[in-house]
Amino acid sequence: MAKHIKINKGLNIKLIGEAGQLIEVLPLPETFVLKPTDFKGLVPKLLIKEGDEVLTGTPLFYDNDNETIKFCSPVSGEVVQILRGEKRKILEVKILADKEIRFLKFDRAAPKDLTRETIIERLLNSGVWPFIRQRPYGIVANPADNPKSVFISAFDSNPLAPDLNFIMKDQDEDFQTGLDALQRLTEGKVHLNIKSGIDNPSVFADAKGVEVNQISGPHPAGNVGVQIHHIDPVNKGEVVWYVQPQDVLVIGRLFNKGKFDLSKTIAVTGSMVNAPKYYQTIAGASIKNIMADAGLKEGVSRIISGNILTGKQIDSEGYLNFYDSQITVIPEGDEPEFIGWLKPGLDKFSVSRAFFSWLMPGKKHDLDTNMHGEERPFVMTGQYEKVFPMDIYPVQLLKSILVEDLELMEKLGIYEVIEEDFALCEFVCTSKIESQHIVSKGLEMIRKEFG
């Protein structure tokens, strides 16, 4: 039975700089990278060296813990640099792209005609596998697992997030093939969760062979973790897989066209962008020419791959992170503010009504990166609960991680959360506590012990 879930708790942060509904296609940038650091907990083993020629789909490195999981080149060209950090940790594999992109050829087939084993094998060999991730931990799925269900959130509720209904429309064929493949991977259901109350395009609304659930409510309603919690929660020892809609297309294209095609549409957003809109690009692409086209406003700005809640800061000549379909640019806020805590604060955004900005509830804000205060111990209570729509006590879970009590973490529901689920808690926190960092530490501890 398809479900209708109503999320009551949460928060939509309204910001200036939403992307206009226009997809720009630019010539491909010169360089691409694949960053092992985009894959949590991965210890990469290189398969190529500097100077090697690669095709789109040639494996660049594999997972040391699971040799079958390969990470493949997003374009064809030459490996020009392997950037290493401390302790020779691999940070980036950089590829200078060919003028004409050449693809490794894979067999085409309808997933419905293939066995589960064959599908998994093809996904692994082509490099598509890393798009399938798992809960708990939010890491690349283990092909040896039998997930109890597969989840796809068909909408992104994060601030300024790309409108997936716009990006995905008219891609019904590849999407359906992708769903067919995923359907084979689980004995349970594939849950496709769409936003209720709006006109969903046929790519989602008419998807076959899956459960189409309707979700309503504020952010984080679009977070897959919240949806899993309400539809098919993860208990200890259970695994649920999840895939992003644009990544389902990659799976679909593999089977329909026989190509490892990482094309995606990204939204360039934020108050510092002159012309926020959508761009056609490829995962791992340099953002240089896109940023030049979109144009930045005067002033010091921060470029984020992803959204303001869960994204990572990147360089203006940096690269889009593997799973992201959004770039946000906001002003840095590094100016001290004279008795800022005493001012009426008409221009300040707060969930509380502690500033007079509550007089303008519908206003879209231009927020900067200022901390607005110093870190403190937990003092206020009940704040996190207002933006955390799960039957989990967030503060108590964080405290159990801080005291490194593994058993208590399990009891309080750590298997159901990853960092992004705590992003809003971190945003609203009066004490400025780094919740996502704490959760990340907790997950690492649990994974080391039981994982």
Added chain:
Amino acid sequence: MKPLRRFLDNIKPSFEKGGKLEKFYPAFNAIETFLYVPGDTTLPGSVHVRDAIDLKRTMILVLLAMMPCLFFGMWNAGYQHYLSIGVAGTTLFDNLLFGATKVVPIVIVSYVAGLSVEFLFAIIRKHQVNEGYLVTGSLIPLVMPVDVPLWMVAVATIFAVVIGKEVFGGTGMNILNPALTARAFLFFAYPTKMSGDEVWINTSLAKGQQLVDGFSGATPLGNAAAGFADKIPDFSDSFFGFIPGSIGETSTLACLIGAAILLYTGIGSWRIMLSVFIGGFLMALIFNLIGANTLMQIDPAHQLVLGGFAFGAVFMATDPVTAAQTNKGKFIYGFLIGLLAIMIRVFNPAYPEGMMMAILFMNVMAPLIDHYVIEANIKRRMKRKKISNE
């Protein structure tokens, strides 16, 4: 404001690591951040934008919410004084002025003593000076009788900050409400100065003045405990606060204005406030039906506007650090505070002011309440696992 910023930037290096005054960094930091919200930006890998609220803003709003109580308390100190010596026709300003001469010194002593200890601990233990004392420093005067000797305020404040808070690790770690710890300390250490009918009204007489006939300086609850039913002021006097009592607690109206500010800004917990009043009302109603002594015979609604009940419900019970932390726990916690406050009031004539005892007791019990609320959550999760495994 540029020169001030420049001055701070100039002297900053001597307080930083390796500087001559490195030891005093927490003190410098407290002053600097008080003057300027720091220009620190969010970390590159965390949430990139933060809510504008911080603990300084939170505390200043709580302080703002207490202002009606403070100003009414000053006025009432003057009003009660002139009433006791039979001077009629004093203006609002007269009353306020007289009250200010009594109340302002208490506030100053409370802040000076408390902040000294805070800064001292911050320097010794190398942690930041926490904003919590902004509120505690005003709460302490508001729960003191107007005639309390200033040295006692200082001693109680130091005791409260050290034993009530710092030994646990500072704001956020304490178990007992610091302001109530101060009051409880005085109550038990100097009972003669903190109860009876001497301290609630200032009766200093100038030449030629004398107390009015039949004057009693006891609080309404003190009178009721002694069985003087006729000396309990009527509902409206008690509600507006024209009665003797601790400086800030007498006016339920002022407390409710404060409550409105706390609830509207989203800082105070409506769950706690509401359940305290419900708990108190139900208990008073039950006792009222029994009606065995003067205190029991007081109308339930009237009970809630006497003594420190409203003040405790709005400003003391809602202290987030010492209250229950789970939403369900807050209902239970508040309800039991209301219940116990009236019960102590009625059954124990030695402590007619039951609110303080009730809140301190429930502060201690709050972690236990939370424990059971969270256990229930854990059980739900275990049960779900069993069902899905079948």
